[in-house]
Amino acid sequence: xxxxxxxxxxxxxxxxxxxxxxxxxxxxxxxxxxxxxxxxxxxxxxxxxxxxxxxxxxxxxxxxxxxxxxxxxxxxxxxxxxxxxxxxxxxxxxxxxxxxxxxxxxxxxxxxxxxxxxxxxxxxxxxxxxxxxxxxxxxxxxxxxxxxxxxxxxxxxxxxxxxxxxxxxxxxxxxxxxxxxxxxxxxxxxxxxxxxxxxxxxxxxxxxxxxxxxxxxxxxxxxxxxxxxxxxxxxxxxxxxxxxxxxxxxxxxxxxxxxxxxxxxxxxxxxxxxxxxxxxxxxxxxxxxxxxxxxxxxxxxxxxxxxxxxxxxxxxxxxxxxxxxxxxxxxxxxxxxxxxxxxxxxxxxxxxxxxxxxxxxxxxxxxxxxxxxxxxxxxxxxxxxxxxxxxxxxxxxxxxxxxxxxxxxxxxxxxxxxxxx
Numbered sequence: 001x002x003x004x005x006x007x008x009x010x011x012x013x014x015x016x017x018x019x020x021x022x023x024x025x026x027x028x029x030x031x032x033x034x035x036x037x038x039x040x041x042x043x044x045x046x047x048x049x050x051x052x053x054x055x056x057x058x059x060x061x062x063x064x065x066x067x068x069x070x071x072x073x074x075x076x077x078x079x080x081x082x083x084x085x086x087x088x089x090x091x092x093x094x095x096x097x098x099x100x101x102x103x104x105x106x107x108x109x110x111x112x113x114x115x116x117x118x119x120x121x122x123x124x125x126x127x128x129x130x131x132x133x134x135x136x137x138x139x140x141x142x143x144x145x146x147x148x149x150x151x152x153x154x155x156x157x158x159x160x161x162x163x164x165x166x167x168x169x170x171x172x173x174x175x176x177x178x179x180x181x182x183x184x185x186x187x188x189x190x191x192x193x194x195x196x197x198x199x200x201x202x203x204x205x206x207x208x209x210x211x212x213x214x215x216x217x218x219x220x221x222x223x224x225x226x227x228x229x230x231x232x233x234x235x236x237x238x239x240x241x242x243x244x245x246x247x248x249x250x251x252x253x254x255x256x257x258x259x260x261x262x263x264x265x266x267x268x269x270x271x272x273x274x275x276x277x278x279x280x281x282x283x284x285x286x287x288x289x290x291x292x293x294x295x296x297x298x299x300x301x302x303x304x305x306x307x308x309x310x311x312x313x314x315x316x317x318x319x320x321x322x323x324x325x326x327x328x329x330x331x332x333x334x335x336x337x338x339x340x341x342x343x344x345x346x347x348x349x350x351x352x353x354x355x356x357x358x359x360x361x362x363x364x365x366x367x368x369x370x371x372x373x374x375x376x377x378x379x380x381x382x383x384x385x386x387x388x389x390x391x392x393x394x395x396x397x398x399x400x401x402x403x404x405x406x407x408x409x410x411x412x413x414x415x416x417x418x419x420x421x
Contacts, residue, residue, distance in 0.1 A: 006193060010262045013201040017266075020201075021208025033209050041206040048199025049267060051192045055275040057145050059185050060297040061157050063278065066178040067293030068161025069171065077162065077294075080399060084295045087241075087395040088303040089339060094237050095305040095391075096338045099229045099312025100331050107228075109221035109313075110320030150271065150301045158294075182289065186282070189275045193259075196276075200266040211379055219376050226313045226380055230387050233305055238394040246398040252412055256284035257393055264386045268378070270300040277389050281396055286410030291400040299392030306384025306391070311338040311359045318360065318369035330363045337362040 024033055068077060103109060138144040138152035145153060164171040239250035260280040264273040278296050281287040315334050319326050326334070337359045357367050400406040 006196070006259070009197045010200055010259055013197045014204055014262055014266065017201040017204030018208060021205040022213060024205070024209045025212035037206050037209060041202040041209070044198050044202035045206055048195045048203070049269075049272060051195050051199075052189075052263075052267070052275055053272050055185065055189060055192065056150075056271055057148055057153060059189070059275050059278060060150065060153050061145065062178060062181045062185055063289065063293035064154060064157035064297055065161040065164070066175070066182045067290040068158050069164035069175060069178065070161075070290045076403075077158075077165075080291065080294060080403060083399050083402065084298060084395065087398065088299060088391075091237060091241070091391050091395065092303065092305050092308045092339045093335055095229075095233050095308045096312040096335045098232050098237070099226075099309040100316055100334060102229050102232075103225050103313040103316035104319075104326060104331060107221065107225045108316075108320055109225045110317040148271075150297065154297055154301065182293075185275075186279060189279045193276065193279075196259075196263055196266075200262065203266040207378060207382070219373065222313070222317050222373065223376055223380065225317075226310060227383065229309045229313055230306060230383055233309060233387055234390065237305075238390060241394055241398055246394075246401045246406075248397060248401065248406070248408065248411060253285065253394065253397065256280060256411065257390055259284075260389055260393070261386045264389045265382045268381045268385045270304070270385055270388045270392070273385070273389050274300045277393060281393055284410070285393065285397050286407030287396050287400040288403075288405035288407075291403065291405050292396055295396040295399060296392055299395065300389070303392055303395070304384075304388045306387030308338045309387070310380065310384050311356050314356055314370075314373055315359050315363065315365060318365050318372065319363075321369060321372060322366055324365060326363065333362050334359055 024036065028036075135149075136151045136155050138149065138156055141152070141156040144156065164174060234254075238253075242248050242250045242253055257280060260273060260277045263276045264270065267273055270277075274297060277300070278292050281292045281296060282289055312334060315338075316326065356370060360367050360369065397406060397411075
């Protein structure tokens, strides 16, 4: 009998958690379910989340420093950086356009919704966009690491990597240490990934025990419109990017990406999933460590296609609920604001709802309309996070191919799995 791979076990855990959570929500008492969550699923899920979250800062610091130093030529680093930013902004703009086309032009999910009289929402203050660029430069890089300020860590790692590349042979001892540390962290990821099986089961069970499917029914048209837009991004945009520009198989790409997408779905966090995303791209997609170390941490921080889709659908939905017409200039404003908002709210807790409030304000829509969708946001957040990390990875593959740093033998291997012993 063939031994099941880790990927298979994660898939089984995902399906089992979904089924168990729905059954428990409907069949067991509230007290029993509260006990299950408190004594079993919450601790197990938290252990898994903490285990992979603890890897984020050291992986970003070590991998990005090593990757930037390995590139060597500052011109090449600048060229790769331009490609990364352009691809991220283009795919995000396309994502919002798809969302608005469906929600504002075809489905119009908010027209049959009655506004609850008690709907209210107080958004957290969104950062001023120029402050984001200023705050990218850390006052104290060690404090940035303690606080997990990803943009500041990325900036510091890039500066150190570029400096190592410029001092030439003198940097060789440090480079050897960084190479060993980078390999070590990838091995740590492989070990921690075994916690994904109970962790995914616990996280998915917890969500559906607490939420059930009943919360989806009043907003079914909104939910289905958002899911359709996410699927279109996955089925059309990324395959076109991979086929036309990357000249690789989208089917193989999704086979390779499945473990990372599963972890993203269960954690609802691009940053928490980053160690797995990097591992998958290097060991299954064949992306060089230099490209992966540069593109993926940056993508997890500023590139959020799934979140941008939510913002587009939600803006159209709220406008329809309040019977407010969005003009063509308004729709263009939504596209631009949602595309830039993912950078503007980088590292801020509750990023989806904060950036949505920015989008609503930009076109004079009532921010309290966010209260209408809060109930289903946790479930949909899992789906859009999977889209977020997939967009980061598709861009990494395309850029690696354009730079001659994609190992297509690894990318195209049959039934690839993590090399965990």
